[in-house]
Amino acid sequence: MEQLHFKTNVQIKSIIGKDLINDDNIAILELVKNSFDADAKRVEISFLNLKDNDDSEVESYSHKTSRIILTDDGVGMDIVDIREKWLNIAYSEKKTKSRQYDRLMAGAKGVGRFSCDRLGKYLNLYSKKDGDTFIALKIDWKKFEINDKDTEIQSIALDYEELTSSELLQRGILPFEHGVVLEIIKLRSNWVSYDGNRWITDKLSNLKKYLEKLINPNQAFEKNDFGIYLSAPEFLAENAEQEDNDKFIGKVENTIFQKLDFKTTSIECKSIEGGTQIQTTLKDKGETIYWVKEVSDFYPSIKDFKITLYFLNTYAKAFFTKQTGIRSVDYGSIFLFLNGFRIPPYGEFGDDWLKLDQRRAQGYARFISARDVVGQIEILDVDESFQIVSSREGLVKNDNYDRLTNKKNGLFYRVLRRLERYVVDGLNWDSIPEKDRNKISEIEKKIISGELVENDLKYQEDSNTKRRRIYESIHYIINANPQKVIELYINEDLIESKITEEKALAEQEFSQLLSDFENKKVSGELLAQILRRKAEESEELEKQLAAFSRYTTTEATSKAIAEIQQYKKTIEEQTHIIETLKKQLEKIQSEIEETKQNANIRISAAEKKQQQAEKERDLIKQANTYLQSTRTISEEEESFIHIINVYAAEIEPAFEKIDSIVESNNSISKDLIREMGVIRAFFDKILSTASLLTKANIKKLADKEIINLSDYIVEYINKCSEVLFRNIDFKIINDNHVEYYGAYSLLDISVLLDNLISNAKKEHADKIQINIFQEKDKYIVDFSDSGNGVSDPVIGEHMFDVGVTTRYGGSGIGLASVKKIVNDMKGKISFLGNNIYLKGATFRIEFDI
Amino acid sequence: MRTHCLIIDDDNQEEYFNTHVQRVLRAEGVEIVPVFVKPTDRKYLKSDHSGLDLDAIVSDCKNLIDTLDISIIVSDCKVATRKDPFTGVDIILALIETHPKIYKILYSATIKDAIKQILSLLPTKAKMEDTDVNTVIRDLAKIAKINDFVSGKGYEQKVIEYFRNPEICYKQHLINVLKECAPDVIFKSCYPPFNGKTLKEIGREIESDTPQGREFQEELIRQTLAYMVAINHE
Incomplete structure (x- = not known):
C-alpha cells in the first residue's frame, strides 16, 4: 500500500500567528508564559521608537524602527533547542511534562512563538544558555506570506548566527548570562497615537491592566519569584502624568x-x-x-x-x-x-x-x-x-x-x-x-x-x-x-460580647421590672409578655447550645458555650421570679377589682345626686332668664320709684273709700264702676311696673314674650314678692315640672299675681301655696291662701264681675282685673272654694293645652 | 248690608270693636262682623318656642279671606313678641300679594316705626342699582295697596268712614246679595259674557273690579230701570 502525507503549507504561519492569536495583549501574554515555563524570574517588555520611527519610510527596518523587546532571564535555548523545540510548530513541553524547574507549566499549545508574528513584521531572537554562546535567529514573517500551494513552511530558510557579547551589544542588546531576548520589529499595531496635543497611551495602560489581571495575586501559590516589568522610555513624562491606576511603566502587580x-x-x-x-x-x-x-x-x-x-x-x-x-x-x-x-x-x-x-x-x-x-x-x-x-x-x-x-x-x-x-x-x-x-x-x-x-x-x-x-x-x-x-472555630469575642450584652440588658430589664413591681407600675399583661420573651430566649439559647454541641470546637469556643449555658440558667431563674411576681400581682388585682366594684356603686349613686343637683341648678338658672336678679338703678330712678310709691299710698285710701261707697250704695252706675275698675287695673300696673323697676327691663315688661308660665310664676314669687309681700310664706309645688309656653306680657302676669296676693293679704293670709299641674288637656294653676277665705262662696262666678263684692279682698275690682287678664290670655279663672289646700280661698286658673 | 272685617292684633279687640265700630255701623244699617286673628295665640308658637310662625299666621288670614266675605282688613303694627322678626306690616304686605283689592288699614301706637319699615321698601339709588326693577315696582305697588294709616288705636273712625262711602256700600251690598242670597244659581241671560256663571262667581268678578264686572253693574242698572219703567206702565 502506498502512503500519503499531510503537507504543511507556508500559510499556516498566518493562521496560527495572526489569526489564532487575535489580540495583541494575548500575544504578549503567550510570550510571557513561555518565559515563565523557562523558569524566568523576570520578564521585561520594552516598547521602543513608538513616538518617532521610520516604519513608513524604510522597506525593511533600521535602529529607528518601532519595536518591542521582551527579555527574560530564563534558562535560554541553545541551537538544538531552537531547532527542535522553538521551530517545531505545536510542540509543547507541557504535553510531556507538567512541571519543569519546579513550576507548573503555563504554555500548553506550543503556538506562543507565533505571537511575535502577530505583534511585528520582523523578529530577532537572541538566546543564550548559561555558559553557551549567544544565538541570533532572524525571521522576516513576510517570507511566509506566499500564496503558493506547493510551498511548505519548512522550505522557508531562516538565518541564524552565533554572536559574541560585543557583537550583541553592537546590535543594541545588552549581553546576558542566560535567557531569551525577543526583538519584535516594525510593529503591526499602533500602541500609541497622537491627537495633535498629546500622546494617547491607553493601549499601553490596558496592556498593563490586562497582565495584572492575568497574574495571580498569590503568584502561582508557591513562590513569589516571577515579575513582569513594562517599560517605554519615550513615555516617562506621559506615564508620570497618569493616574496611579493608569500608569503603564513598572512592575505588573495584582494587589x-x-x-x-x-x-x-x-x-x-x-x-x-x-x-x-x-x-x-x-x-x-x-x-x-x-x-x-x-x-x-x-x-x-x-x-x-x-x-x-x-x-x-x-x-x-x-x-x-x-x-x-x-x-x-x-x-x-x-x-x-x-x-x-x-x-x-x-x-x-x-x-x-x-x-x-x-x-x-x-x-x-x-x-x-x-x-x-x-x-x-x-x-x-x-x-x-x-x-x-x-x-x-x-x-x-x-x-x-x-x-x-x-x-x-x-x-x-x-x-x-x-x-x-x-x-x-x-x-x-x-x-x-x-x-x-x-x-x-x-x-x-x-x-x-x-x-x-x-x-x-x-x-x-x-x-x-x-x-x-x-x-x-x-x-x-x-x-x-x-x-x-x-x-470549628467561632470568634469567641463575638459570643462573649453577645452574652455580656444580653446579660446586661436582661439584668437591667429585670431590676427595672422589680422596681416597677414595687411601685405597682406592672400589669399582668406586661409580666406575661416578659415571661413569653424569656421563654423564647431560653428556647433560642437551648437551640444554639444543641447546635454547637454537635461540633468539635476549639477551647475558646467551648468557653463561650459554657457562658451560654450559664446565661441560660440566669434566664431560668429570672423566669421563676417573674412567675412569682405574676401570681402576687394577680392576687392584688383581684382585690383591686373588688374595691373598684364597690367604688363604682358609690360613684354611680353620687353621680345621680349630682345630676339631680344639676337639674335643679338648671331650673333656677332658667328661671333667672325672665327677670334679672338685681338691676343697678340710678339715684333719679330710685327717687322716681319712691315718689310713685308715695303717691300710690295717697291713692290707696281713695280706692278704699270708693270700695265702701260702692258697697253701701246700690244706685251707682255699673258703667262708672267698670271704668273705676279700669282705673284700678292700670293703677295696679303702674305700681307693679315701679316695683319691677329694679328687677327687669321696663320695655321688656310691657312687650309680649314667649315664656314658660310655670317658670315665670316661680321666678316672680321668688324675686319680686320679697319686696312687696315680705310677711307671706310662699310655697310653689310643681312636682311634675309641668311647662306651659305662651306669648304673654310679663307685666300682665305680674299684675295678675299681685292682685291675687294682695287680696289674700287683705284677708290676713300669712301663707300662700301655688300648685301647678296638668290635668287631662288643661294646664292648671291653683292659688290658695291661709287667709279668711271668701265669706260668701255661693256667689260663684259673679265674684269676678266688676263691682261685685265678695267680702274677699275689698271691692272686687281686683278680681275683675284678674279675670280680664286671664281671659286675654285665653284662660279661665274660677273659685274652687275655701279650705282646699290651705284654710283660705283657692282660685283655679286654667288654660287649654 | 252685611260684611266681615278682619282684625289682626295681639291684644283682645272684641269689646273695643263691638263698642266702637260694630254698634255704630249697625245703627247705620251695615252689619259688620269682626274676625279676629291674634298672632300671639299659642297655636302660632313655633314648636321649639323660639318665636311665632309668620307663615301660619298669614296662611290663617288668607283662609279667612277666602272663606268669608271680608271687605276690610285692619292690623296693628306690633302684633308679635319683641324677639320676632316681623310686624303687622309684614302680614299686610303678604296679604296684598294675594288680595290686592281688599281695603287695608294699618294702625299703631308707634306708627312712625311702621312707616320707617314701609319706607325701607322704597327704592333708593343703591337699591335701584342692586335690585331688579320689577322687584322695585312690585314693592311700590304693594305699598300703594295699604289704603290708610292710623296713629294709635283709633282705627274705628277709618273703618266707619270706609263703609259710609256710598259707592263702597252699594257695591258691597251687591256683592253680598250675589254671594249670599242664591250663590249657586246659574246666570243664563241678559248679560251674555256671564252666561253659565253662578251668581257667586259674578260677585267675585265685581269684587275683583274686572271690566266685565263693571259692565255687568251698568247693565244691571239699565235693565232694572227698564223693568221698573215697564211695571209703571202696567
Whole structure:
C-alpha cells in the first residue's frame, strides 16, 4: 500500500500567528508564559521608537524602527533547542511534562512563538544558555506570506548566527548570562497615537491592566519569584502624568484583593492535608468570624485549590472604584487561575461562566449576582484534570469542570452559599435602606472623591448590633454537616460580647421590672409578655447550645458555650421570679377589682345626686332668664320709684273709700264702676311696673314674650314678692315640672299675681301655696291662701264681675282685673272654694293645652 | 248690608270693636262682623318656642279671606313678641300679594316705626342699582295697596268712614246679595259674557273690579230701570 502525507503549507504561519492569536495583549501574554515555563524570574517588555520611527519610510527596518523587546532571564535555548523545540510548530513541553524547574507549566499549545508574528513584521531572537554562546535567529514573517500551494513552511530558510557579547551589544542588546531576548520589529499595531496635543497611551495602560489581571495575586501559590516589568522610555513624562491606576511603566502587580480584604466580607476556602480536607474561613473587614475544617467532598477531583471571594456591597464597590480606578463591574467577577495564569474569558465583564446571573435571574434576590462579588479560583493542576480549549475559550467542560462549577453541589457554589448566607442573612443591614436607594450614586461619588471615609458610613449598624446579628445567624451560615466537621472555630469575642450584652440588658430589664413591681407600675399583661420573651430566649439559647454541641470546637469556643449555658440558667431563674411576681400581682388585682366594684356603686349613686343637683341648678338658672336678679338703678330712678310709691299710698285710701261707697250704695252706675275698675287695673300696673323697676327691663315688661308660665310664676314669687309681700310664706309645688309656653306680657302676669296676693293679704293670709299641674288637656294653676277665705262662696262666678263684692279682698275690682287678664290670655279663672289646700280661698286658673 | 272685617292684633279687640265700630255701623244699617286673628295665640308658637310662625299666621288670614266675605282688613303694627322678626306690616304686605283689592288699614301706637319699615321698601339709588326693577315696582305697588294709616288705636273712625262711602256700600251690598242670597244659581241671560256663571262667581268678578264686572253693574242698572219703567206702565 502506498502512503500519503499531510503537507504543511507556508500559510499556516498566518493562521496560527495572526489569526489564532487575535489580540495583541494575548500575544504578549503567550510570550510571557513561555518565559515563565523557562523558569524566568523576570520578564521585561520594552516598547521602543513608538513616538518617532521610520516604519513608513524604510522597506525593511533600521535602529529607528518601532519595536518591542521582551527579555527574560530564563534558562535560554541553545541551537538544538531552537531547532527542535522553538521551530517545531505545536510542540509543547507541557504535553510531556507538567512541571519543569519546579513550576507548573503555563504554555500548553506550543503556538506562543507565533505571537511575535502577530505583534511585528520582523523578529530577532537572541538566546543564550548559561555558559553557551549567544544565538541570533532572524525571521522576516513576510517570507511566509506566499500564496503558493506547493510551498511548505519548512522550505522557508531562516538565518541564524552565533554572536559574541560585543557583537550583541553592537546590535543594541545588552549581553546576558542566560535567557531569551525577543526583538519584535516594525510593529503591526499602533500602541500609541497622537491627537495633535498629546500622546494617547491607553493601549499601553490596558496592556498593563490586562497582565495584572492575568497574574495571580498569590503568584502561582508557591513562590513569589516571577515579575513582569513594562517599560517605554519615550513615555516617562506621559506615564508620570497618569493616574496611579493608569500608569503603564513598572512592575505588573495584582494587589486588588489584598486591598479589598479590609473593606469587604470575604470567604476563603482552600484544600489542606493533600486535598483530603478543606478549610473555610469567613472574614468580615479583616476579622475572622469563623473557620471550619471539614473532610473534602471534592477529593481527588480537585486536589489543590484555593477559592477567595469578596462580597462587594455598595460601599465596597465605591471603595473598589476608588482604589482600582475602574468600577468593579467593569473589572470583572470571578477569575479562574490555572497554574498561576488566568484563563480568559472567565470572570471578564459580561462573562457569566459560573452562571451567577442566570441563577439570580431564575432565583431570588437572596442570591448574589456577578456584579456583587469579585474573586478568584486558583487551581494547581498537576494531573491535567483541566484542559484549556484555546487562549480565549476557557476550559474543556469535563467532569472535573462540573465538580468545580455545578450549581447544586460544585465546589464553587458550596463556598458561595456560605458567603451568601452571611451577607444576605447575616450582614444585610450593611446595605443602604430602601428609601435612600436613590442616593447611591451620590454616596459613591463621595467615597470615590475621598469626601467620605469608611467610618462616616451612617447606614452601617454599630458594632454591637452587628455582632448580635452575626451571632444569631452564624450557625445557619456555617451550615456544615457535623459528621464531616473536623474542627470549628467561632470568634469567641463575638459570643462573649453577645452574652455580656444580653446579660446586661436582661439584668437591667429585670431590676427595672422589680422596681416597677414595687411601685405597682406592672400589669399582668406586661409580666406575661416578659415571661413569653424569656421563654423564647431560653428556647433560642437551648437551640444554639444543641447546635454547637454537635461540633468539635476549639477551647475558646467551648468557653463561650459554657457562658451560654450559664446565661441560660440566669434566664431560668429570672423566669421563676417573674412567675412569682405574676401570681402576687394577680392576687392584688383581684382585690383591686373588688374595691373598684364597690367604688363604682358609690360613684354611680353620687353621680345621680349630682345630676339631680344639676337639674335643679338648671331650673333656677332658667328661671333667672325672665327677670334679672338685681338691676343697678340710678339715684333719679330710685327717687322716681319712691315718689310713685308715695303717691300710690295717697291713692290707696281713695280706692278704699270708693270700695265702701260702692258697697253701701246700690244706685251707682255699673258703667262708672267698670271704668273705676279700669282705673284700678292700670293703677295696679303702674305700681307693679315701679316695683319691677329694679328687677327687669321696663320695655321688656310691657312687650309680649314667649315664656314658660310655670317658670315665670316661680321666678316672680321668688324675686319680686320679697319686696312687696315680705310677711307671706310662699310655697310653689310643681312636682311634675309641668311647662306651659305662651306669648304673654310679663307685666300682665305680674299684675295678675299681685292682685291675687294682695287680696289674700287683705284677708290676713300669712301663707300662700301655688300648685301647678296638668290635668287631662288643661294646664292648671291653683292659688290658695291661709287667709279668711271668701265669706260668701255661693256667689260663684259673679265674684269676678266688676263691682261685685265678695267680702274677699275689698271691692272686687281686683278680681275683675284678674279675670280680664286671664281671659286675654285665653284662660279661665274660677273659685274652687275655701279650705282646699290651705284654710283660705283657692282660685283655679286654667288654660287649654 | 252685611260684611266681615278682619282684625289682626295681639291684644283682645272684641269689646273695643263691638263698642266702637260694630254698634255704630249697625245703627247705620251695615252689619259688620269682626274676625279676629291674634298672632300671639299659642297655636302660632313655633314648636321649639323660639318665636311665632309668620307663615301660619298669614296662611290663617288668607283662609279667612277666602272663606268669608271680608271687605276690610285692619292690623296693628306690633302684633308679635319683641324677639320676632316681623310686624303687622309684614302680614299686610303678604296679604296684598294675594288680595290686592281688599281695603287695608294699618294702625299703631308707634306708627312712625311702621312707616320707617314701609319706607325701607322704597327704592333708593343703591337699591335701584342692586335690585331688579320689577322687584322695585312690585314693592311700590304693594305699598300703594295699604289704603290708610292710623296713629294709635283709633282705627274705628277709618273703618266707619270706609263703609259710609256710598259707592263702597252699594257695591258691597251687591256683592253680598250675589254671594249670599242664591250663590249657586246659574246666570243664563241678559248679560251674555256671564252666561253659565253662578251668581257667586259674578260677585267675585265685581269684587275683583274686572271690566266685565263693571259692565255687568251698568247693565244691571239699565235693565232694572227698564223693568221698573215697564211695571209703571202696567
